Amino acid sequence: MKINFKSFFIILIGSLLVAIGTYFFLAPSHIAAGGISGAAIIINSIFPSMPIGALMMAMELVLFTTGILVIGPVFGGKTVFCSFSISGMILLLERLFPNIRPLSNDMLIQLIFGVLICGVGMAIVFNQNASTGGTDIIAKIINKYFKISIGRSILIADVTVTIAASITFGIDKGLYAILGVIANSTLIDNVIKSLNTYKQVAIISNAGEQIKDYIVDTLERSATIYYAKGAYNNNEREVITTVISNKQFLNLKEYIKNIDGKAFITVNEVNEVVGEGFADFI
Template sequence: MEKKLKSVFLILLGAFLVAFGTYFFLAPNEIAAGGISGAAIIINSIFPKIPIGILMMAMEIVLFTIGVIVIGPIFGGKTIFCSFSISGMMLILEELFPKIRPVSNDILVQLIFGILVCGLGMGIVFNQGASTGGTDIIGKIINKYFKISIGKSVLVPDIVVTIAAASIFGIDKGMYAVLGVLINSTIIDNVIKSFNTYKHVAIISNEAEGIKSYIVEKLKRSATIYYAKGAYKNHEKEVITTVLSRKEFLKLKDYIKIVDDKAFITVNEINEVLGEGFQNII
């Protein structure tokens, strides 16, 4: 239950960041940097009386159906929740801050800030097994079947939107949109990578039993034991290896510092762990 609530919170956080970045930085400057929000900005510029939030809701229905059929109901359900959250937040922002104007005269700075905020939000959402809806569903499908990183997969439909942006808003804003799409792709991949980075730890210590107990009982992780012989004294010792999150590793390091500050520890950073206790093998 706690894990599900955490996932819901993270999806809502990601949705808020996407809505915030779009409404305050991208939309006022007519920067359609891909995605369903970019398409909504384009249509809103042609039909300004139709709110961006309403446009986003309307365009997502067909893509929701495709996402549920192709990727599955869990992904579809999370995506529906996320995308309608974004649309709802956009409507709320439009009510609270009507007729928003660019915060500065520098479009490039606003583009960078908007994409940074939106990319962070999208990365959080994708990491929870959902998407922000719209063209991101197409990106997720590409990611599933062609095994391309999600950031690069999202590029494909987003480039189509940026081409449309160039034809509507002019080549200058079209170029800004292309730049935004490229930055967004990189940010999404890096955010997901940071969430899924783990530490592969190997420990040699005179307090091996206590360390093993701490890993299993306190950190709720497993460990593998190897036996190795040192070249200097020719003594055989246990080598404890385990895979931990960054937070778990810091706790383990603090514990080892207390029980055996002369322990020998090697640490390698790994970007993906599959199996029990981690991500499912797909």
């Protein structure tokens, strides 16, 4: 099996964001906004001698084994890597910054920044067909078999943790935890959507050959050619269609502008592209 080192590097970045958001913002304020990290925060508040990172590692063992068996070895392997990366990073942060206190006295500020940082990190991980471990594995299983979005699946999976947070930390912090879970699930869905947004472009130009060469050779994307007849003068014209990233579209538009300022371009936003050169079938 070929190892995609780029994918693992991206997962590592997502893991770092989750670790930072959890340790510096959620944990010090006892905001258990769902997930294994939330459960670890609850247990740590009851038994302070038990490190959050070690608790997360222990609880993840059972769930990532389930992930390997139910979803597959690729997902399982990436999830193992991600979950232990997060736990290890939090253990390291606990050594570097022991007895961390809330950065702000405003719990809502702590919640917002914690959820923003963790949510972006989790979305990056999910977009690589992995999870951060724990209840996110349950969410991935729900997503696979019930076709519910990842964000909503996380919301379903984290209800138990938020209820436990209400019992352990009081109704106020429990409500903050529920707010955090809702915000987190919404953020994850939107970040994943933005990461998978592409432009579907149709081009009619007198410089068609140059544009095709630019798309294939410079942008390293394929294109489809078909012919259409104009309603005004009945002339048959070549239409070039391609699907490219937002950054590639800006480059393509600038290139076309320089060689044919009268070219006709239509653009549609595509929320998901599956196939060679894009996302894999999962």
